[in-house]
Every structure is written in structure tokens, then in C-alpha cells.
Amino acid sequence: MNKTIGLIAGNRAFPIHVARAARRRGWLVAAVGLREETDPALESEVDRMHWVTLSELGGIPDWLKGAGVREVILAGQIQARRLVQSGQSFDPATRQLLARLPDRSGDSAMKLAVRVLQSKGFRVLHSAFLLKEWIPVRGDLTRLIPMADQRKELRSGLRLARKLAAWGVGQTLILKQGAVAAVEGMEGTDETIERAGRIAGPGCVVVKACGRGKDMRFDIPVVGEETLRRLAAVQAAGIGVEAGRTLLFDRPALIALADRLGLFVTAL
Amino acid sequence: MNKTIGLIAGNRAFPIHVARAARRRGWLVAAVGLREETDPALESEVDRMHWVTLSELGGIPDWLKGAGVREVILAGQIQARRLVQSGQSFDPATRQLLARLPDRSGDSAMKLAVRVLQSKGFRVLHSAFLLKEWIPVRGDLTRLIPMADQRKELRSGLRLARKLAAWGVGQTLILKQGAVAAVEGMEGTDETIERAGRIAGPGCVVVKACGRGKDMRFDIPVVGEETLRRLAAVQAAGIGVEAGRTLLFDRPALIALADRLGLFVTAL
Structure with a gap:
């Protein structure tokens, strides 16, 4: 069976390039996309796709496990502005995550994401190692x-x-x-x-x-x-x-x- | 005879506040304004006014001397963007001055202005000492x-x-x-x-x-x-x-x- 790699996709072309490179190597790609941020075109470049909103981030690890993923790549930015704009609602699990942030910079959010993924047993790969x-x-x-x-x-x-x-x-x-x-x-x-x-x-x-x-x-x-x-x-x-x-x-x-x-x- | 202070005026309200404070102390104010940058309202707040364009900066020291100025205040910014926008023409004296700049930042331009004024015998005062x-x-x-x-x-x-x-x-x-x-x-x-x-x-x-x-x-x-x-x-x-x-x-x-x-x- 082919190895399935998890791809947590931010905006623009970066996740698409990663998905193509992974599949060229014969891997399956299970991707998580953030609505209104990730390019919808990614869907046709991967084997399984899971769309979430900013209020559903807490459920990502379980979905990845269900897809048989052990190794994860984070590729593409998430605009920091989305984390500081008011009027944004978050589910309880996501709120708990955000409460752990020292600040609302994109950098802190990504560091926390990596820590959470590692604590759940995933290996986080260098986002450019395929490129x-x-x-x-x-x-x-x-x-x-x-x-x-x-x-x-x-x-x-x-x-x-x-x-x-x-x-x-x-x-x-x-x-x-x-x-x-x-x-x-x-x-x-x-x-x-x-x-x-x-x-x-x-x-x-x-x-x-x-x-x-x-x-x-x-x-x-x-x-x-x-x-x-x-x-x-x-x-x-x-x-x-x-x-x-x-x-x-x-x-x-x-x-x-x-x-x-x-x-x-x-x-x- | 009253002391005449020289005021080299950048943009906005700073030069106006300086002029008023100087006159409250009984000084005469001889001001140099940069067209399209210095607030025209300054003219009614000073005793003598000399308007220059960016291409006539070289003549400022002579005008100040003629006005009997020994001490000069620089107050208000000059937008750095004006020094880097192309299509701007400079007279030979100003071109020579600009050629001495290490870069086109407002900071470098002001430092050079101070050096030139001092080399011509002027004393440059702290721009906020009256305020x-x-x-x-x-x-x-x-x-x-x-x-x-x-x-x-x-x-x-x-x-x-x-x-x-x-x-x-x-x-x-x-x-x-x-x-x-x-x-x-x-x-x-x-x-x-x-x-x-x-x-x-x-x-x-x-x-x-x-x-x-x-x-x-x-x-x-x-x-x-x-x-x-x-x-x-x-x-x-x-x-x-x-x-x-x-x-x-x-x-x-x-x-x-x-x-x-x-x-x-x-x-x-």
C-alpha cells in the first residue's frame, strides 16, 4: 500500500506544488484546506480532501488519523490578519487552542500547530523537502x-x-x-x-x-x-x-x- | 535689536508651533519654507519668509545670512519620498549636495543639512527646545x-x-x-x-x-x-x-x- 502523506494547506500555490511532488513520488496525499484561504484547485491534485473553517481547526488531527496519515507537511501561509479580526467565531476546541497562543501572529499559530500535531504522534516534515x-x-x-x-x-x-x-x-x-x-x-x-x-x-x-x-x-x-x-x-x-x-x-x-x-x- | 532666529520648515504644524513660541519670547523669525511641503499658513506667523523648491536648496544659507540669522531650528519633516521620486529636477548646487548623501533617506538628508549649516557658521538648535x-x-x-x-x-x-x-x-x-x-x-x-x-x-x-x-x-x-x-x-x-x-x-x-x-x- 502506498504511504499517505498529510498536507495542511495554506494559501496560494505552495500546497499544490507539494501535492504534485508527493504524487510524483508515488505517495497518496490527504489534504486539509482552510475555506476562503486555500486554493480550491488543490482538491483535484490530492487523493482525499477535507475542508475546514477557522472554527473547526480542533478536528484536524482526528481526520488525518482516519486517513492513515503519520507524516504531515504544512505548506502555504495562513494570513495572520484572519486570527486577529474580530467577528470571527471559533468552536470550543479551537478557542482552547487559541488561548494557548502567546500572541496572534501567524508564526505563533504555526508553532502551536506543529506542537499539537507532534503531541498527537504525527511527524512534521520540512515543507520544502520535496521541492x-x-x-x-x-x-x-x-x-x-x-x-x-x-x-x-x-x-x-x-x-x-x-x-x-x-x-x-x-x-x-x-x-x-x-x-x-x-x-x-x-x-x-x-x-x-x-x-x-x-x-x-x-x-x-x-x-x-x-x-x-x-x-x-x-x-x-x-x-x-x-x-x-x-x-x-x-x-x-x-x-x-x-x-x-x-x-x-x-x-x-x-x-x-x-x-x-x-x-x-x-x-x- | 531683537535676535532673529532662522526656521527651516518641514511639513505640518511643527514649524508653526516653533514660530509662535519664538515670537512669544520676543524673537524675530526668518523662515525658509519648501513649496508643496511646508504649510503656507506659516507665512503669517513669521517676520520674513523665503519659499524655495526642492531644486533651490543650495541657496538657503545665503538667504539666512542676509536675514541676520546665526541660530537655526529645523522643524517638521520633509517626506523622504520626495528625494527618491524621479522626474525631480535639482539645480547644480543642490545636485552637488545630494551627491554627498550616503542614501536618500530623510534622516541622511537632514544630517547633511545640519553639517552644511554648521560649516557655514550657523548654530543648529534642538528643534523642540522652545516646546x-x-x-x-x-x-x-x-x-x-x-x-x-x-x-x-x-x-x-x-x-x-x-x-x-x-x-x-x-x-x-x-x-x-x-x-x-x-x-x-x-x-x-x-x-x-x-x-x-x-x-x-x-x-x-x-x-x-x-x-x-x-x-x-x-x-x-x-x-x-x-x-x-x-x-x-x-x-x-x-x-x-x-x-x-x-x-x-x-x-x-x-x-x-x-x-x-x-x-x-x-x-x-
Whole structure:
């Protein structure tokens, strides 16, 4: 019998890429999706699908057990804003879980999810272990490469972005001529890019980093097509990501797109 | 003959408050305003007024000398975005000045302005030295005070906001239930508040801090009526500012307004 892997799916394309990679290896995939967050297209990429709302998180472990799952991957973000917006109702089990959170950051929520899953006997796998070939080592990835002053800006930006991420601020920092144009909070990368472009104008340089001490099992930064399209829309120069700690979706298609859009992508 | 003080005026109400305080002491005020940035109402509050555009900054010292000025106050911000937006033309003297900037942050621009003024024989005064009674010491300033968990949130937020400010990111950090909702970049405090409210919902807590190592002669954080009105509009809980390092405009009117709006203002 094939091994069944559990996939707890956040938003966007990350869970879909994981599901495809798992099935290419011959595994069955039992996925849990969060309504209004997880892409409905995931359903056709997995063997069993269980949809839950934010108020039904408490029942996930039992469903996974019933599906014969021992190993779990968490892939894709859950927007932190959903945990702090009022008017949200939670069932008693979920309320109990949320009461254990030190704060309502996405990071704390994911850490708690991992602890709960482990305490119930699941093994939590690194979310990118099936997609390692899409994690770049250091180097320029596109035909267009940063100019000398942009490289300097990227390096100092990356140092700062790492600190911001480690302190619980967002992963994305946008610079223009050495000055900080925009910092990501709960609004997400795409809105941060839009804002920087609107305020600082063309030529922005974007860095995306993972904080030290972050659990890469669920917190690896990702860059996808949508990010590149936003960068092009505001005439940004390009993006610098952390070598060995960023997932590019999917890497060959993404780099081809960056080349078409005239953006640089470089791993620092 | 009365002493003439030079006032290099950035945006909003700060320069107006400085001009009034100086004239209350019997000084003459010779002010330089930046077109499209400085409030035109300043003109009726000073004795001599000189309007410049961003392309005419190089001529400021000569004009101040001609007005008999020896001591200068820089008050009010100049939006950093103006220094990085393209399509901006600069005269040769200003271009030379800008070429000396390590980056295009407002902080670097102000530091350079101070150096240039000092090298031409001017004494640069602390921008708040005429308004010291509006700088709070530690304590709650409003009838409404933070709850215990909000105090905890304010204290950890202030630690982080100080670091952010020292690193050249903005002064404002907005939290909701311990999670970072929004961080200020070039967009300014008011837009940051609007965003946090839109994304994280009611109940946000705002902190505003001055980075260590900042030159308080031109970089003291300020809170005015507009900030409080924005806070009320997004149903934020209140604001925590750095004791001894924040100017409240004007303090009695501001605290009365906060009380009317049901916001807390506390100095940490």
C-alpha cells in the first residue's frame, strides 16, 4: 500500500506544488484546506480532501488519523490578519487552542500547530523537502543582474530584513536609493510592493528574508509569479532572496518570466 | 535689536508651533519654507519668509545670512519620498549636495543639512527646545489608560520600534493582540494607521519611537490631532509614545481631544 502523506494547506500555490511532488513520488496525499484561504484547485491534485473553517481547526488531527496519515507537511501561509479580526467565531476546541497562543501572529499559530500535531504522534516534515531543487544557492538567476550600487543596497537590505523577520515583522523590505521605502506587516508581500512603487516610484529594490530562529518547516519565504508581476507593474528593478532559504515557484518558469519582464532575481 | 532666529520648515504644524513660541519670547523669525511641503499658513506667523523648491536648496544659507540669522531650528519633516521620486529636477548646487548623501533617506538628508549649516557658521538648535513643556515624562496622559495586556504589548512594541527607527525604518509600529499589524516606511504615520485598521480591525495599539543615535535636533517624533483622528477612525485603542522623546501638539488640546475620542495616550 502506498504511504499517505498529510498536507495542511495554506494559501496560494505552495500546497499544490507539494501535492504534485508527493504524487510524483508515488505517495497518496490527504489534504486539509482552510475555506476562503486555500486554493480550491488543490482538491483535484490530492487523493482525499477535507475542508475546514477557522472554527473547526480542533478536528484536524482526528481526520488525518482516519486517513492513515503519520507524516504531515504544512505548506502555504495562513494570513495572520484572519486570527486577529474580530467577528470571527471559533468552536470550543479551537478557542482552547487559541488561548494557548502567546500572541496572534501567524508564526505563533504555526508553532502551536506543529506542537499539537507532534503531541498527537504525527511527524512534521520540512515543507520544502520535496521541492529542494527550487531553492537557489547564492548567485544571479536572471539575465539581468543588479548594478554595483543595487548589490550594495540588497546586501544591507538583507541584513535588515533578516532582523525584521526574526523580530516578528514581515519578510519583505523595499528600498530605493538606500532608503527604506516599505516594510511588510500583515498586509503581505504584494500590497507592500504596490505601496513602495506608489510612494517611492520606479527603481525599487526588494529583499525577502527568513528570520534566524524561524522554523523552516513552515516558514520558508516563497516567491511566485504574482510577486514578479507586481514588481514589474511598479517598475521595480528586481528582487534579492536569501540563498538556501527561499522557494521559487516553480523555478524554471519563474526565472523565464523574470527575464521576459526585465527584472533581476538574485540569491544572496 | 531683537535676535532673529532662522526656521527651516518641514511639513505640518511643527514649524508653526516653533514660530509662535519664538515670537512669544520676543524673537524675530526668518523662515525658509519648501513649496508643496511646508504649510503656507506659516507665512503669517513669521517676520520674513523665503519659499524655495526642492531644486533651490543650495541657496538657503545665503538667504539666512542676509536675514541676520546665526541660530537655526529645523522643524517638521520633509517626506523622504520626495528625494527618491524621479522626474525631480535639482539645480547644480543642490545636485552637488545630494551627491554627498550616503542614501536618500530623510534622516541622511537632514544630517547633511545640519553639517552644511554648521560649516557655514550657523548654530543648529534642538528643534523642540522652545516646546519642552509638550514633551511628556513617563505616565498615562489620558483618562482612559491601557489594560494590563495592552501595556505589555506597548512595552514590547516600543523595544521593537526603537530598533526599527534606529535602523532607518519608520517610527511607527502597530500591533494587534501581540502580532505586528503594520510598520511605517516612507508612507508616513497616518497611512500606516489606516492600513493597520483596514487589515487587523479594531483594537490596534500604536507605538511611536525615536531611534537611539538619532539626532533629536531634527528627528523628534511628533503626535498631533490628525494622528488621533486617524486612530479614532480605525477604532484603535490608543498610542504609546517614548517619554522624554516625543512632542505632543499642542499637549493640552491634544489630550483633551484624546479624551473626547476615547483613546489612551501614554508615555513609556
